Amino acid sequence: MDYCIAVNWEALDSLIIDFVKSENLIEEDSVGSPSSCYQSRLLIRQIRRSVEYGHIDAAIDLLRVHAPSVLDDHRLLFCLQKQRFIELLRKGTAEDRESAINCLRESLAPCALDAYPEAYEEFKHILLALVYDEEDKNSPVVREWSPRRRIDIAGLLSSVLRAHLCAYDPLFAMSLRYLISIHKLFCFRQGVPSPISDLTQRLLLEDRDPPATPLESSYEAPPFDENELCRIRLDDPMVDELVHEYCVYRGFINFSVVDSPGMQLSINDDQSVYGHLPKNCSTEVGHGNTKLSGSGTSATQVIMEGSPESNTNLASIRSTDTEERYPSETSHGDCSTSGTPQFEKILQKNKSLRVGETNKRKRWRGRHENTEFVSGPTSERSREDLNASTTMLKDQQVSPKSCFLNMMKNREDKHELVLGLKELASRGMAEEVVEEINEMDSNFFVQNPALLFQLKQVEFLKLVVSGDHTQALRVACSFLGPLASSHPDLLKPLKETLLALLKPNEEAFNEHMPLCALANTLQVAIGRRLGIEEPQLMKIIRATLYTHSEWFKLQMCKDRFEGLLKIDTLKEAGAKLIIDASRLDVDMSTDGSSQVTGSSNNKKQEDGSPTQSSARDVGCDETAILKVMEFLALPRADAIHLLAQYNGNAETVIQQIFA
Numbered sequence: 001m002d003y004c005i006a007v008n009w010e011a012l013d014s015l016i017i018d019f020v021k022s023e024n025l026i027e028e029d030s031v032g033s034p035s036s037c038y039q040s041r042l043l044i045r046q047i048r049r050s051v052e053y054g055h056i057d058a059a060i061d062l063l064r065v066h067a068p069s070v071l072d073d074h075r076l077l078f079c080l081q082k083q084r085f086i087e088l089l090r091k092g093t094a095e096d097r098e099s100a101i102n103c104l105r106e107s108l109a110p111c112a113l114d115a116y117p118e119a120y121e122e123f124k125h126i127l128l129a130l131v132y133d134e135e136d137k138n139s140p141v142v143r144e145w146s147p148r149r150r151i152d153i154a155g156l157l158s159s160v161l162r163a164h165l166c167a168y169d170p171l172f173a174m175s176l177r178y179l180i181s182i183h184k185l186f187c188f189r190q191g192v193p194s195p196i197s198d199l200t201q202r203l204l205l206e207d208r209d210p211p212a213t214p215l216e217s218s219y220e221a222p223p224f225d226e227n228e229l230c231r232i233r234l235d236d237p238m239v240d241e242l243v244h245e246y247c248v249y250r251g252f253i254n255f256s257v258v259d260s261p262g263m264q265l266s267i268n269d270d271q272s273v274y275g276h277l278p279k280n281c282s283t284e285v286g287h288g289n290t291k292l293s294g295s296g297t298s299a300t301q302v303i304m305e306g307s308p309e310s311n312t313n314l315a316s317i318r319s320t321d322t323e324e325r326y327p328s329e330t331s332h333g334d335c336s337t338s339g340t341p342q343f344e345k346i347l348q349k350n351k352s353l354r355v356g357e358t359n360k361r362k363r364w365r366g367r368h369e370n371t372e373f374v375s376g377p378t379s380e381r382s383r384e385d386l387n388a389s390t391t392m393l394k395d396q397q398v399s400p401k402s403c404f405l406n407m408m409k410n411r412e413d414k415h416e417l418v419l420g421l422k423e424l425a426s427r428g429m430a431e432e433v434v435e436e437i438n439e440m441d442s443n444f445f446v447q448n449p450a451l452l453f454q455l456k457q458v459e460f461l462k463l464v465v466s467g468d469h470t471q472a473l474r475v476a477c478s479f480l481g482p483l484a485s486s487h488p489d490l491l492k493p494l495k496e497t498l499l500a501l502l503k504p505n506e507e508a509f510n511e512h513m514p515l516c517a518l519a520n521t522l523q524v525a526i527g528r529r530l531g532i533e534e535p536q537l538m539k540i541i542r543a544t545l546y547t548h549s550e551w552f553k554l555q556m557c558k559d560r561f562e563g564l565l566k567i568d569t570l571k572e573a574g575a576k577l578i579i580d581a582s583r584l585d586v587d588m589s590t591d592g593s594s595q596v597t598g599s600s601n602n603k604k605q606e607d608g609s610p611t612q613s614s615a616r617d618v619g620c621d622e623t624a625i626l627k628v629m630e631f632l633a634l635p636r637a638d639a640i641h642l643l644a645q646y647n648g649n650a651e652t653v654i655q656q657i658f659a
Helices: 009-022 036-052 056-066 068-072 074-091 094-114 119-130 148-165 171-190 197-203 226-230 236-250 299-304 312-319 341-353 355-359 378-395 400-426 430-440 449-466 469-486 488-502 505-512 515-529 536-555 567-571 610-618 622-632 636-645 650-658
Strands: 204-208 232-234 256-260 263-266 284-286 289-291
Touching (some): 009 171, 009 515, 009 536, 009 567, 036 056, 036 148, 056 074, 068 148, 074 094, 074 119, 074 148, 094 119, 148 204, 171 197, 171 204, 171 226, 171 232, 171 536, 171 567, 197 204, 197 236, 197 536, 236 536, 400 515, 430 449, 449 469, 449 515, 469 488, 536 567, 622 636
Antiparallel strands (some): 256 263, 284 289
C-alpha cells in the first residue's frame, strides 16, 4: 500500500508547539506559573496515580481540597470508600484491620444508604472480605480484591475530573489518538498491514478509561465531547520522546539528550568540554551507540538506567532507532568528531547564519511534576540509580562521558548544518544552497536530480522577478534543460517554468515560489544523507492521515471532527512544487523508497476517480443524501453516486429518475 500523502509540516509544527507549551515541556524565557488547565491535568494524574497504588485516603484528600464538588456524587464516593475499605484490609496488620472496621461504620455504611438503590446490597456483599482473604481465588469477593479494580476506579475518576474541571488534553494529543484509532480500524477492516504497527501498538494503550458519570446538573451532552477522546490512553513517556525528537529535528529546541523526565544532558558549544579530549577513549563508537569497553552496555543505556522512567517503552524506542537512524556516525578507535574539511567549512558558514535562530530556541525541561499536590518518591530512586550508574562507570576505568558528549556534538553539528541549509532554502537563496551542498557532497544532486531542478527553478524565477531574463535563460540552458533531457519526467515542469517569462513578475513569483515546501523536502534529503532520519512522529502522521482519507472514502462521507481536531489543516499541503520529487529523488543510502515531505504532491489522491472525488465533496450535504435515499429508496452509496453526477442537487436527481 502506498502511504505517500502530502502533509502540511507547518500545521503540525503549530500543533506540536501548542502541545509542548500546554504540557510545560519547555523552559520559557519569562518566568510564570503554569496554566490552570495544566495544573488541573497534573492534579488528575496525581489522583490517578494515588488510586492505582491503593492510596485511597490520599486521593480523597486531594479531591476534598481541589475538587470537593466531585465528592457530592454519592455513587463515586461510595465506590471510593469501598476501595478504601479493601485497601485497609490488604495491609494485613491488626491496626489496619481496625481502621477498616471503622471505615465500615463511619464512611461506607452511611454512603450505602443513599448512593443508589443497589448500594446497600453491595455493602453487605463487601463485608465478606472480612472472611475471605485476598489469596482465596474462589471466594465470592475475588473481584473486589482484584488490583484491576484500582485501575478501573482511577480511570473513572480521571474521566469525571476531566469533565468537571474542563481539563482536556492538548489538541495534538487528541488528534493523535483519533488518527491512530482510525488507522488501526482501517488496517483491521481492510486486512492490510500497518507500516507503523510497532509504534502504534506501544503508543496507544489497550486500557480505556470508563465514561464519566454525568452530573445531575447536566441537561444535555455537548455536540463534541473531548472527554471521549481523552478516555483513550496514550503512553505519555513515548509521546514525549517522539515530540522531543520532532522538536530537535525542526529546530524548535536546543539539541539535547533527554533520557527521562528530570534528567537531560545538554550539548552546547562550550569548547572547554571538548578541547581536551583524549585521542583514544578505549571505546567503540558505532551506529549511534557508544559502547563501554569490555561490556555490552552503551553510554546512552547507562544514563537511561539512572531514571525511574527507564522502562520498556523508552528503551524500545532507542533500540529500534539508533542503528537505522544514524548509520553515518561510525567511527573506529577514537571519539573525535568525524568530519571532512568540507563539512567543517560548511558548518562554520552555517553557524554564523543561524546565530539568531539558535538563540530563539527553547530548552527542553521534560515532564516535571513538582507541584504542591504532587509527591515525589521517585526523586530519591532517581538519585540512587544515578549513583549506581556512576559507580559502574568508575569500575570500567574509562571515560565514556567524554566520548558520548563528543558523539552527540557531532550529531548536533549535523543537525545545525541541515537546519542552516533549510534556512537558506526558505529564504530563496537557492544558488548558495546548491554551492554549499556541492562543496560538501558532489554526488548528492546526482542521486537527487529533482531537488537540483527545484532549486534551479527558484533561482530562475528569482532572476525573472528581478527582470534579468538573460541570466535566467542562462540558468535554464545550463541546468534545467540538461536535467530535463536526462529525466523525461522533468520536461513538462520545464515548460511550465519557462512560461513564467510571459507573466508579470509578481504573478510568476506568487505561482512558482513554494519556498517552505522546498525547504522541507531539502531538510529530509540532506538529513538522510548525513544519517539523520526524519522524525518517527512524521511517519506516524503521514500513515494515519492517509488511512483517515481512505477510511472516509469508504464511508462516503466527510469526517465531522476533522476541523475540530485540525486534521484538515494537516492535509493542506499549501503551495506545491512544480515537480513531484517523490517520483525522481532516490537516495542511494536508503532502501530506494522515497519518503515525501509536505511539499510532495499526493499522487495517490490525484489518481482517484472523478466519481470518488465528487462523492467525497457531496458527502458533506447530508440533507441532499437523505432526501435522495428517502424518495428513491436507495442505499446511501447509490444516493451519493447519483448526487455526484448532478452536482449534488437532490431535486435534479429525483426529477431525472421520474422523467
